[in-house]
Amino acid sequence: MTSLNFLSQDTIVALATAQGPGAIAVIRLSGPEAISITNKVFRGKNLEQQASHTLHFGTIRDCERLIDEVLVSLFVAPHSYTKENVVEISCHGSEYIVAEIIKILLREGARLAEAGEFTKRAFLNGQMDLAQAEAVADLISSNSRISHEVAMKQMRGGFSAEIKNLRAQLVHFASMIELELDFAEEDVEFADRTALRNLIHEIQKLLRHLLQSFELGNVLKNGVPTVIVGKPNAGKSTLLNVLLNEEKAIVSDIPGTTRDFIEDEVSIEGIRFRFIDTAGLRETEDKVEALGVERTRQKVEEAALVLYLFDVNTTSPEELKAEVEDLKTAGKPVLLVANKLDAAADKLIDFGSFENLIGISASRHQNIPELKKAILSQVKTAGLQDRSQTIVTNLRHVASLEKTYAALDDVLNGIxxxxxxxxVASDIRRSLHALGEITGEITTDDLLENIFSKFCIGK
Structure with a gap:
């Protein structure tokens, strides 16, 4: 089990802002000597005599050589991100200046931080649990409103609170059963088996909800993979360019121009979509094009949403019906998009019996806002807009929840x-162990290394 109130003897330092030149760079130190080490190279106020959460203007010097004018932020333990002494030096964003400041801080006794070491120390010192620490990385990498909302909720302990509540209920029964073991010869029963069985059913119901939410959470975290498919020359590449608002794909009147898939991302009302333009679906003797068609079918299997684009002028309702039936075998939501409507608006009447169909002209940008609304509507139908409940986004958490569920199944079978x-007590302990792995109440050094090694260096 992880020991909290961990206090490191090392003082670590790293660039906390992005690599490369910029207007400002922030260099962060954490550890028992963070303030004293900074004070040795800072010219201004005596930092060791200043209060926590204060800012101080001065200069950083290498002996008497001026390196830069800086602003130093002080966070005195335990009132900091890591619960250790923390100093943040805001300097000019020159790569040379950053390197020089870090070099002299290392010389004065700091060492370079490892990936994720600041957040690891925050976890080890009890500032946050492991699920919250992992949410910090998700927050940093979030690039849409919804992925940001989910990460922020988890970082503030929403998911952790549910897990701790489940554990607390199980701990009570575990203690009652453990007490029975002390009176084994007297054959007494302190834990009501009916109440225990009812509790486990309720917990498993919640676990199923959390496990089912992972498909949603994975999409919100990584984007909605949306494949644009259709016959050659239907206008798929034109549509991709319009959705991305840039010339990403080559547009040509020659059928079969797209031999491989082209992928890029765009946010629509806070939801990130990964649009994938694919090779046209048709029978072909061209080996390269045939390979592209096969990859298209693979992408359809991986997609969360399929846009089937067809030329309204050259496609009959019978042909469209056959194509839709073929696509439905993949079990994915399909939105039908009738393209080139500018040349034959009246043709759309022929397709009135089809559901989830919208007409556009990609080349004229006609009905594109309506298409985006229709795409969002498909996502809403799949439940991706319902974020009121806790959403699981981490595969490690899924594995622990599955182990918990299996252990509780064994408890029910045993009863x-x-x-x-x-x-029975052994099976309950297994379930408690699996839940504890999520929040870090139960962990190993290898697990921590695996999690925090994926963080950026300054976090």
């Missing part, structure tokens, strides 16, 4: 078979 209290 039904009337097995001994000792074996």
């Amino acid at each position: 039904a078979l009337g097995i001994s209290s000792e074996l």
Whole structure:
């Protein structure tokens, strides 16, 4: 089990802002000597005599050589991100200046931070649990309104609170059953088996909800993979360019121009979509094009949403019906997009019996806002807009929830078979162990290394 109130003897330093030149750079130190080390190279007020959460203007010097004018922020333990002494030096964003300041801080006794070491120290010192720490990385990488909302909720402990509540309920019964073991010879029962069984059913119901939410959470975190498919020359590349608002794909009247898939991302009302332009679906003897068609079918299998684009002038309702039936075998939501409507608006009447169909002209940008609304509507139908409940976004959490569910199944089976209290207690302990892995109440050094090694250096 992780020991909290960990206090490192090392003082670490790293660039906390992005690499490369910029207007401002922030260099962060954390550890027992963070303030004293900075004070050795800072010319201004005596930092060791200043209060926490104060800012101080001065200069950083290498002996008497002026390096830069800086602003130093002080956070005195335990009132900091890591619960250690923390200093943040705001300097000019020159790569040379940053390197020089870090070099002299290292010389005065700091060491370079490892990836994620600041957040790792925050976790080890009890500032946050492991699920919250992982949400910090998700927050940094969030690039849409919704992925930001989900990460922020988890970082503020929404998911952790649910897990801790589940654990607390199980701990009560576990303690009652453990008490029974002390009176094994007297054959007494402190834990009401009916109440325990009802509790486990309620917990498993919540676990199923959390596990089912992962498909949604994965999409919100990584974007909605949306594949644009259709016959050659239907206008798929033109549509991709319009959705992305840039000339990403080559547009040509020659069928089969797109031999491989082209992918890019765009945010629509806070939801990130990964649009993928694919090779046209048709029978072909061209080996390269045939390979592209095969990859298109693979992308359809991986997609969360399929846009089937067809030329309204050259496609009959019968042909469209056959194509839709073929696509539905993949089990994905399909939005039908009738393209080139500018040349034959009256043709759309022929397709009135089809559901989830919208007419556009990609080349004229006609009905594109309506198309975006229709795309969002498909996403809403799949439940991706319902973020009122806790959403699981982490595969590690999924594995722990599945282990918890399986252990609770064993508890139920044991109660039904009337097995001994000792074996029931063992299965409950397994479920508690699996839940504890999520928040970090149960962990290993290898697990921590794997999690925090994926963070950026300054976080």
